[in-house]
Amino acid sequence: MPQLKKGVIMRNIVRWFVALIVSCAFAGTALADGAAKFAERCASCHGQKGEGMKSMAPALKGNKFITDRRAEDIKQVILEGRSGAAKKYSITEFPIDMPESGLSVADADEVAKFLQGDLQK
Numbered sequence: 001m002p003q004l005k006k007g008v009i010m011r012n013i014v015r016w017f018v019a020l021i022v023s024c025a026f027a028g029t030a031l032a033d034g035a036a037k038f039a040e041r042c043a044s045c046h047g048q049k050g051e052g053m054k055s056m057a058p059a060l061k062g063n064k065f066i067t068d069r070r071a072e073d074i075k076q077v078i079l080e081g082r083s084g085a086a087k088k089y090s091i092t093e094f095p096i097d098m099p100e101s102g103l104s105v106a107d108a109d110e111v112a113k114f115l116q117g118d119l120q121k
Contacts, residue, residue: 034112038111038119041111046060047059050119055093056096057094060115062120074112075111079101081099083098
């Protein structure tokens, strides 16, 4: 009986350990992948490579707002969008307002880092 109980305990420990490792591995990649969030939420208007889309949204690659501003400023635009007087571009150039992204603060932070980092390469 003691050996049976010891075996059950060991199996349960191994199961919990494996579950912990798997959940940590997937949590890190799911929450921290700014490129994937950009592709999912931003690329339909700003282009897959940040090249922008005529009459839809400006280019983000090479954009001075992206390259010269603080990540916090970019994150704020991602989270809150831009409309009315806050829009940088004229209504004839880009008539559509930028909507709120619906991303979490952590995801918006990762997208801002991606925009200033890998997207600019």
